[in-house]
Amino acid sequence: MNQGPLDLEQLAHTRGDNLTTIQSHILAEERKHPGASGTFSWILSALTLSAKVISAKIRRARIYDVLGALDSENVQGETQQKLDVIANETLLRCLGSRAGVAVVASEENEEPLIIQRNAEGDRPYVVLFDPLDGSSNLDVCGGVGTIFSILRHDRRTTKAEDSCLQPGKSQIAAGYILYGSSTVFVLTTGNGVNMFVLDPSIGAFLLVGENLMIPRKGKTYSVNEGNRATFPDGYQRYLDWAQANDYSSRYAGAMVADIHRTLLKGGVFFYPPTKKAPEGKLRLMYEANPMALIVEQAGGKAFAGKDRILDIAPKTLHQRTSVVIGSADEVDHVLRHL
Numbered sequence: 001m002n003q004g005p006l007d008l009e010q011l012a013h014t015r016g017d018n019l020t021t022i023q024s025h026i027l028a029e030e031r032k033h034p035g036a037s038g039t040f041s042w043i044l045s046a047l048t049l050s051a052k053v054i055s056a057k058i059r060r061a062r063i064y065d066v067l068g069a070l071d072s073e074n075v076q077g078e079t080q081q082k083l084d085v086i087a088n089e090t091l092l093r094c095l096g097s098r099a100g101v102a103v104v105a106s107e108e109n110e111e112p113l114i115i116q117r118n119a120e121g122d123r124p125y126v127v128l129f130d131p132l133d134g135s136s137n138l139d140v141c142g143g144v145g146t147i148f149s150i151l152r153h154d155r156r157t158t159k160a161e162d163s164c165l166q167p168g169k170s171q172i173a174a175g176y177i178l179y180g181s182s183t184v185f186v187l188t189t190g191n192g193v194n195m196f197v198l199d200p201s202i203g204a205f206l207l208v209g210e211n212l213m214i215p216r217k218g219k220t221y222s223v224n225e226g227n228r229a230t231f232p233d234g235y236q237r238y239l240d241w242a243q244a245n246d247y248s249s250r251y252a253g254a255m256v257a258d259i260h261r262t263l264l265k266g267g268v269f270f271y272p273p274t275k276k277a278p279e280g281k282l283r284l285m286y287e288a289n290p291m292a293l294i295v296e297q298a299g300g301k302a303f304a305g306k307d308r309i310l311d312i313a314p315k316t317l318h319q320r321t322s323v324v325i326g327s328a329d330e331v332d333h334v335l336r337h338l
């Protein structure tokens with residue numbers, strides 16, 4: 001049937017129907033900033049390449065010998081899964097060759113690695129990451145993720161770690177990749193939150209959600225209630241209140257999966273101080289900070305006890321923190337019990 005000539009101009013501007021890859025999205029963002037050197041899009045493309053490699057390995061994990069634990073432990077004394085190491089090496093290899101990356105720091109390496117002391121370009125970056133979050137979920141085919149945080153490198157510092165130790169509010173970008181029933185890339189460059197899904201048949205992350213906003217309320221809490229007896233009293237009072245008010249409980253055991261659900265559906269995720277982890281379990285620099293930036297950019301809140309996570313001045317690369325992250329009203333409900 002002849003429908004007449006296509007109106008290409010109209011087709012190109014059909015809002016919502018355009019196919020936008022994460023790469024073209026970043027290029028378009030960079031064009032809004034005259035003088036941008038383009039190094040940021042190089043870093044983003046290293047992260048998307050890593051995400052595709054890690055996703056492919058995870059999808060085939062039951063077929064090839066990449067599941068299970070190693071004999072080694074990471075710097076935090078935690079058992080490393082084989083895929084923790086593979087994901088870490090993938091990120092280091094992808095980021096290691098990019099112009100503009102001065103320093104990288106990972107959950108799996110005690111010290112940050114200097115990639116280029118005087119990285120090319122006038123605005124080099126520091127990239128911090130948790131290569132595989134929730135890795136104990138791998139053996140049972142549960143959701144796992146990668147989390148990253150990007151800071152500007154401070155050339156005046158003499159030690160690489162000092163360039164990493166900036167408060168979360170200094171992040172210029174942050175994101176996570178959830179390897180769930182699909183592979184989802186959630187990104188903020190400090191100007192709202194966008195969501196991309198990997199179409200494995202074409203190997204590209206496609207934009208599926210722009211300017212995500214977390215629901216203001218959501219009657220779901222997400223916490224490891226097995227630790228409840230050793231939570232500070234305020235968190236226990238909050239749980240009594242939530243249960244008396246018909247809240248549901250959801251806990252995947254991987255922060256990326258739990259925060260992703262919280263971001264889309266509303267609710268609150270928290271990991272309080274416990275007897276086992278008196279400062280909290282999660283790591284400030286590459287778990288709490290990037291998630292806090294994303295959730296705040298989506299209109300939610302992120303606290304460590306009564307302090308805003310993004311204001312915390314870090315002292316060490318692997319320091320831990322408690323977290324209360326989620327819908328604005330739900331975070332307030334937790335905080336008023338503390």
Ligand code: AHG
Pocket residue numbers: 078107130132133134135136224253254255256281
């Ligand atoms: P990782 O696998 O990177 O060490 O992180 C695991 C973290 C986080 O993903 C999750 O929210 C939390 O540990 C779960 O801890 P519990 O098993 O103590 O609930």
Ligand code: MN
Pocket residue numbers: 130132133134255287
């Ligand atoms: Mn983690």
Ligand code: MN
Pocket residue numbers: 084107130131132133134135
């Ligand atoms: Mn990890």
